[in-house]
Amino acid sequence: xxxxxxPSGAVSMDGLELDVRKAVLDNAVKYEGTPSVKSVxxxxxxxxxDLRSRAGEVKKLVEQIVEEVATMALDDQIAELRQIAPExxxxxxxxxxxxxxxxxxxxxxxxxxxxxxxLAPFPSGPLHVGNSRMVILNDYYxxxxxxxxxxxxxxxxxxxxxxxxxEAFDLIPESLEYLDxxxxxTVYKSDRLELFYEYAIDLIMKEEAYVCDxxxxxxxxxxxxKGIACVCQSLSVEDNLARWEKMLDGTYPERAAAVRLKTG
Numbered sequence: 001x002x003x004x005x006x007p008s009g010a011v012s013m014d015g016l017e018l019d020v021r022k023a024v025l026d027n028a029v030k031y032e033g034t035p036s037v038k039s040v041x042x043x044x045x046x047x048x049x050d051l052r053s054r055a056g057e058v059k060k061l062v063e064q065i066v067e068e069v070a071t072m073a074l075d076d077q078i079a080e081l082r083q084i085a086p087e088x089x090x091x092x093x094x095x096x097x098x099x100x101x102x103x104x105x106x107x108x109x110x111x112x113x114x115x116x117x118x119l120a121p122f123p124s125g126p127l128h129v130g131n132s133r134m135v136i137l138n139d140y141y142x143x144x145x146x147x148x149x150x151x152x153x154x155x156x157x158x159x160x161x162x163x164x165x166x167e168a169f170d171l172i173p174e175s176l177e178y179l180d181x182x183x184x185x186t187v188y189k190s191d192r193l194e195l196f197y198e199y200a201i202d203l204i205m206k207e208e209a210y211v212c213d214x215x216x217x218x219x220x221x222x223x224x225x226k227g228i229a230c231v232c233q234s235l236s237v238e239d240n241l242a243r244w245e246k247m248l249d250g251t252y253p254e255r256a257a258a259v260r261l262k263t264g
Contacts, residue, residue: 016051017061018084020044024065025081026088033074035066042175045126045167052125055167106141115147119176119183120154123168127175139181148184151176156189197248200259204240211235211243213257233262 023044028035040062045051051058069077082089109115117138121131142149151173155164176183189196203209212219212232223230235243244259246252 020061022085024069028069028077035069037066038174042126046128052165115145118150118152120152122154123164126171151183151186153188209261211240212260
């Protein structure tokens with residue numbers, strides 16, 4: 001049933017349904033009358049962080065409306081979109097570039113046998129505009145130098161405030177496919193924790209890293225910015241290893257300690 005065909009006494013769409021319908025109609029009009037669930041989901045979750053925790057609910061609604069809108073003629077889709085979201089049909093002014101510009105050459109490329117780049121998004125939803133800029137640039141250089149592009153899921157930094165969304169493990173590759181970006185290898189950081197632990201212990205043993213339990217804000221303002229070492233930096237290797245074990249066994253609560261490199 002089209003928007004204008006709804007009975008006058010019918011219950012109006014709620015906010016979410018209306019937003020989804022706008023997105024589906026906009027997608028359908030852009031693609032000659034054939035909307036895509038995948039494309040609409042990328043658009044919605046990429047622009048609406050508040051919907052990412054409701055991805056399952058949103059997807060069911062998208063699928064339902066896509067199925068309905070797909071049966072409409074393109075002219076009807078345009079007419080309804082003009083009624084509920086005319087701004088989406090406005091054609092933006094196009095600024096023509098005076099000349100085609102290519103990104104600059106990468107420095108020192110002749111020193112390496114192969115150019116390898118990585119994308120390391122936090123899996124909280126689909127890629128957003130900022131991610132896309134990074135993706136396109138990395139993809140450009142990999143294709144330019146016939147290199148390799150690695151997708152690294154940065155899934156080890158989640159917290160109560162920064163939640164990993166499982167749907168993102170599918171949504172991010174789908175976004176990359178939409179951007180015509182070829183991934184040569186996929187890595188999950190959580191699969192490499194033992195390797196990270198080995199490097200941490202090695203750096204502590206070499207006195208190139210230490211375990212710091214200073215308040216993070218105090219450390220940042222009073223030590224990092226001012227270039228003054230905190231008391232933790234002068235601890236012995238043995239003390240640092242003991243602190244490291246406390247980080248692993250849960251003696252230190254979350255965020256109470258961190259392994260820091262000695263940079264000065």
